[in-house]
Amino acid sequence: MQTPGPLFCFAHRGYREKASENTLEAIQHALEFDVDGIEIDIWNVRGQLLVKHDRRLGRLIAGSELITDLCPEALREMLLPCGGRVPTLREVLELVDNHAQLNIELKGPNCAALVAAELESYVRDNGGSFEQYLISSFDHRQIYESLQLLPQVRRGVLIDGIPLDLAACAEPLQAYSIHLSLDFADAEMIADGKRRGLKSYVFTVNTMEDLHLLAAMDADGVFTDHPKLVMNYNASRTAEILMQQQLQPPEELEDKPPV
DSSP, X not given: OOOOOOOEEEEETSOTTTSOTTSHHHHHHHHHTTOSEEEEEEEEETTEEEEOSOSBXXXXXXXXXXXXXXXXXXXXXXXXXXXXXXXXXXXXXXXHTTSSEEEEXXXXXXXXXXXXXXXXXXXXXXXXXXXXXXXXXXXXXXXXXXXXXXXXXXXXXXXSSOOTTGGGGGTTTTOSEEEEEGGGOOHHXXXXXXXXXXXXXXXXXXXXXXXXXXXXXXXXXXXXXXXHHHHHHHHHHHHHHHHHHHHSOOOOOOOOOOO
């Protein structure tokens, strides 16, 4: 049996074991670990694109307000547990630069147009590549809007469940990938995605057992809170593949007619 290959490793909200999630500090730690990609969450807070996961204060920052009700400048002054602050999308783009892929998840409403404009401006000013970025969301309307506004940027369709028509919802969005919940990871869903030319990435994967399970399902990659675990898994898979290649007997020489 052939050993499954490495899994693409997205650091989920940066390297959360090293610094508060979605901060520049967490992203910098993930980049130093040489991950394949970084995943962040975006909200439109009164016209500014801020990198944060929760819709309300309370988990990492004291309070209970909806972040969309706050002044963005005030939100950016609030300290997170690691001492960092809520960054803007532009600050993340500048930090990541061309060092890794960047998955931008649209969390709140009315993000698509602002994200498209920011990416277009950044790539134009810095000579980067749109293929480095991946816009994803559970709000498939915003993914469709992203397709209309900036089709050069890849799109990922977040799915928390197993639709009756499997990965068909990705086709009108001309998506690059489907992003599947680990709770509903399914080999048939992944296979249907592959038939449609889609990558399959699974969130959020933090154990070696689940990495083995997803590799057996032929998933392409994972979002993880533990990048070191996934990178170690990938190193072991690569070593096994090399060993198999070295042990593989040479092909029999074809009979050649005498000269």
